[in-house]
Amino acid sequence: MEILRINNVHKAFGEKKVHTGVSLSLNAGETIGLLGNSGTGKSVLLRSIIGLEQIDEGEIYYHDKRIDNLDEEEFYEIRRKISYSFQNAALFDSLNVFENIAYPLFEHTKLTEEEIHHKVDDILKVINMPHAKYLMPSDLSGGMQKRVGLARAIILDPEIILYDEPTAGLDPVNTDIVIKIMNEFKRRGFSGIFVTHDIPSAKRVCDRILILRDGKIYFNGSVEEFNHSTDPFVNTFGSDHRGQHAIP
Amino acid sequence: MSAIKDTLILIGDILIFTKDVFARILNSPFYPGRLFDQILQIGYGSLSITIVIGFVTGLVMTLQFGYGLAKFGGTLYVPAIVSVSLLRELAPIFTSLLIAGRVGSGISAEIGAMNVTGQIDAIRALGTSPIRVLVVPRVLATILTLPLLATLASFTGIVGGLLISYLEFGMTAGFYINKVLSTIVFADIFGSMFKCAFFGLIISILACYRGFHTKEGTRGVGNATTWVVVHSSIIILISDFFLSKVILVGFY
Numbered sequence: 001m002e003i004l005r006i007n008n009v010h011k012a013f014g015e016k017k018v019h020t021g022v023s024l025s026l027n028a029g030e031t032i033g034l035l036g037n038s039g040t041g042k043s044v045l046l047r048s049i050i051g052l053e054q055i056d057e058g059e060i061y062y063h064d065k066r067i068d069n070l071d072e073e074e075f076y077e078i079r080r081k082i083s084y085s086f087q088n089a090a091l092f093d094s095l096n097v098f099e100n101i102a103y104p105l106f107e108h109t110k111l112t113e114e115e116i117h118h119k120v121d122d123i124l125k126v127i128n129m130p131h132a133k134y135l136m137p138s139d140l141s142g143g144m145q146k147r148v149g150l151a152r153a154i155i156l157d158p159e160i161i162l163y164d165e166p167t168a169g170l171d172p173v174n175t176d177i178v179i180k181i182m183n184e185f186k187r188r189g190f191s192g193i194f195v196t197h198d199i200p201s202a203k204r205v206c207d208r209i210l211i212l213r214d215g216k217i218y219f220n221g222s223v224e225e226f227n228h229s230t231d232p233f234v235n236t237f238g239s240d241h242r243g244q245h246a247i248p
Numbered sequence: 249m250s251a252i253k254d255t256l257i258l259i260g261d262i263l264i265f266t267k268d269v270f271a272r273i274l275n276s277p278f279y280p281g282r283l284f285d286q287i288l289q290i291g292y293g294s295l296s297i298t299i300v301i302g303f304v305t306g307l308v309m310t311l312q313f314g315y316g317l318a319k320f321g322g323t324l325y326v327p328a329i330v331s332v333s334l335l336r337e338l339a340p341i342f343t344s345l346l347i348a349g350r351v352g353s354g355i356s357a358e359i360g361a362m363n364v365t366g367q368i369d370a371i372r373a374l375g376t377s378p379i380r381v382l383v384v385p386r387v388l389a390t391i392l393t394l395p396l397l398a399t400l401a402s403f404t405g406i407v408g409g410l411l412i413s414y415l416e417f418g419m420t421a422g423f424y425i426n427k428v429l430s431t432i433v434f435a436d437i438f439g440s441m442f443k444c445a446f447f448g449l450i451i452s453i454l455a456c457y458r459g460f461h462t463k464e465g466t467r468g469v470g471n472a473t474t475w476v477v478v479h480s481s482i483i484i485l486i487s488d489f490f491l492s493k494v495i496l497v498g499f500y
């Protein structure tokens with residue numbers, strides 16, 4: 001079942017056209033990987049989905065409800081269903097780990113403090129950081145901050161998670177931990193869009209791979225199709241035919 | 249022409265921002281805990297410096313007026329002059345400029361740093377309004393605490409005046425207090441508090457607005473704090489003239 005649809009989205013920053021007709025869809029329970037060279041607007045597309053950026057043209061639908069034209073107040077409801085995991089984690093630096101993860105629960109639920117503590121303890125176990133509950137973000141490594149950001153993104157049980165380069169800048173061990181967490185989220189039924197340059201991680205998590213090029217979706221296929229693509233541009237992203245074709 | 253156009257656009261932008269803030273003050277949810285935190289931070293945090301400024305201003309003014317008026321046999325008028333000057337002008341202006349420097353710069357730096365590190369976007373992405381969460385408590389806290397701080401500065405200034413009047417000019421405490429109480433009227437206190445509430449609004453709105461529009465990383469944060477202190481100080485000094493005129497015409 002299709003839960004998110006993006007139709008012919010255009011977006012420009014001044015003279016620079018970032019998207020010139022992006023279209024894609026996301027099905028329930030599915031995680032798609034969004035690849036592309038730096039500056040092709042992958043993160044901008046994620047930000048547009050939850051209204052942090054206004055699109056210039058096109059439509060975005062969430063369960064057949066058009067959401068790109070909602071105002072800021074109306075978007076708050078959508079953002080509880082479509083959560084965003086920031087590239088730099090964007091943790092609140094004056095709040096500790098517990099307060100960061102619990103922030104959406106305090107804001108949007110009527111849970112008691114005890115229930116919130118219980119829920120946060122559970123999610124801390126999932127991200128393998130039960131010891132870090134009262135640490136400040138400045139006391140955490142980059143990888144730990146990203147894991148806390150992921151925990152905060154799913155604490156309200158959203159339907160879709162937008163992952164903005166969750167493994168960027170991480171060592172192999174932390175990358176592996178983050179990928180295991182993402183697969184656990186997928187197992188629990190969350191859908192996701194995974195923006196990354198980390199092809200092996202994308203292959204481990206995603207059901208489909210999409211590639212953005214020149215403001216449009218250039219490639220859209222399963223991991224299998226991605227691996228066996230003979231397209232020279234697709235091959236540069238690490239399909240099994242990588243190196244057999246050179247880009248003109 | 250371009251500078252005038254840019255200034256008009258900026259003023260329009262700030263007015264729209266102010267309208268958004270008031271719209272959210274009137275709508276739920278309200279954050280009493282955050283408001284209380286800000287009152288503590290802005291009000292309680294500024295207590296010691298406010299007391300010092302008020303007290304020292306009272307000492308110096310009494311000294312200057314005392315010796316100045318002594319040549320004309322007017323020392324007896326010192327309590328009246330000092331108390332009225334402090335209540336109507338000096339305490340509100342000094343306290344507001346102090347708060348513009350201490351609190352205005354702090355608010356713009358904090359919100360500016362949150363902006364450049366993506367924390368404002370995170371608040372929005374988590375389905376909450378950054379204006380409601382960050383701005384409303386700061387604006388209300390500044391509007392509420394600045395008049396109280398200015399009144400405290402006036403009080404400590406008058407106490408400072410009492411001390412110098414007694415030590416330097418041999419005035420009795422009873423005479424000094426009697427002169428002060430027979431001089432000041434309700435409009436002096438009301439006018440002072442009204443002006444300070446307005447200055448509090450100016451400081452907090454400019455600080456929050458600039459924080460929300462901070463760019464260029466840490467350099468931008470530095471620029472934002474400087475901008476807030478300079479602009480709020482200028483607006484405080486200019487608007488003080490017009491507010492004083494309105495209060496003098498309307499309440500005396």
